[in-house]
Amino acid sequence: MSSSSGIRGIRRKKSSLSEVKIAIIGAPGVGKSALAVRFLTKRYIGEYDHQSETRYKHEILVDGEPVLFEICDTCPKLETDMPLSDTIIWADGFILVYSITDRGSFNYIKLVKQYIIDVRQQHYDKTGTTNSSGTFAPMVLLGNKGDMVHLRQVATEEGEILSKDFDCYFSEVAAADQVSEVAEAFLELCREVHISRRKNKTSLLNRVLGNKSGLRSYSRGKSDTVFSKD
Numbered sequence: 126m127s128s129s130s131g132i133r134g135i136r137r138k139k140s141s142l143s144e145v146k147i148a149i150i151g152a153p154g155v156g157k158s159a160l161a162v163r164f165l166t167k168r169y170i171g172e173y174d175h176q177s178e179t180r181y182k183h184e185i186l187v188d189g190e191p192v193l194f195e196i197c198d199t200c201p202k203l204e205t206d207m208p209l210s211d212t213i214i215w216a217d218g219f220i221l222v223y224s225i226t227d228r229g230s231f232n233y234i235k236l237v238k239q240y241i242i243d244v245r246q247q248h249y250d251k252t253g254t255t256n257s258s259g260t261f262a263p264m265v266l267l268g269n270k271g272d273m274v275h276l277r278q279v280a281t282e283e284g285e286i287l288s289k290d291f292d293c294y295f296s297e298v299a300a301a302d303q304v305s306e307v308a309e310a311f312l313e314l315c316r317e318v319h320i321s322r323r324k325n326k327t328s329l330l331n332r333v334l335g336n337k338s339g340l341r342s343y344s345r346g347k348s349d350t351v352f353s354k355d
């Protein structure tokens with residue numbers, strides 16, 4: 126497998142493809158690469174050595190529609206390293222991963238979530254621009270290494286509570302031995318990105334037409350959108 130490699134499958138006009146950029150974020154060693162490789166190839170690679178961020182492209186049908194995923198596998202060296210600002214601004218959505226066997230990696234997620242929100246907001250305040258997801262950051266939360274229950278340090282309920290706080294999808298998974306459960310998390314994030322985009326478009330329409338009480342098809346997510354600042 127090569128990064129940013131050609132996309133297999135049916136070729137079509139690029140304009141008809143939805144493109145969704147996903148950053149996988151988590152403390153060192155939680156299984157970010159294993160999850161990415163699972164989703165991309167359905168295989169499990171136990172030791173995946175890379176020293177910097179790696180990006181992949183992968184086309185897949187989501188609910189019958191073709192989607193081009195761009196996936197950024199981030200690579201923090203220390204548990205105190207936050208993701209690169211460029212990556213945070215680039216991404217349409219985030220897979221936040223901790224390991225159920227590593228309490229520190231769970232604490233990392235709490236810090237990094239706020240950091241992502243702050244960086245995206247600061248970028249918007251400075252430039253007035255965002256990507257298509259707006260300042261809102263669609264996320265899913267994964268507790269990886271679910272096969273290692275005997276070494277568990279983070280209870281399932283703690284993940285559930287955090288995901289309620291984040292208002293996002295949550296699942297405990299095991300990149301080591303699950304395929305469809307891992308894929309479902311990526312698909313769910315893709316759906317959230319599409320919802321967020323529709324919300325942004327609706328906000329723009331309302332703003333342009335001066336119709337603030339207009340279309341309200343979106344209810345998920347607490348954060349504001351790019352067009353909320355009047």
Ligand SMILES: Nc1nc2c(ncn2[C@@H]2O[C@H](COP(=O)(O)OP(=O)(O)OP(=O)(O)O)[C@@H](O)[C@H]2O)c(=O)[nH]1
Pocket residue numbers: 151152153154155156157158159160170171172173175199200201269270271272273298299300301302
């Ligand atoms: N038991 C078990 N081990 C896993 C699982 N996922 C990943 N690992 C192991 O955890 C270690 C780290 O996995 P990586 O995928 O390299 O983790 P990473 O988060 O990409 O690591 P960095 O790139 O160093 O930040 C490897 O030894 C993997 O084999 C899992 O679901 N279960």
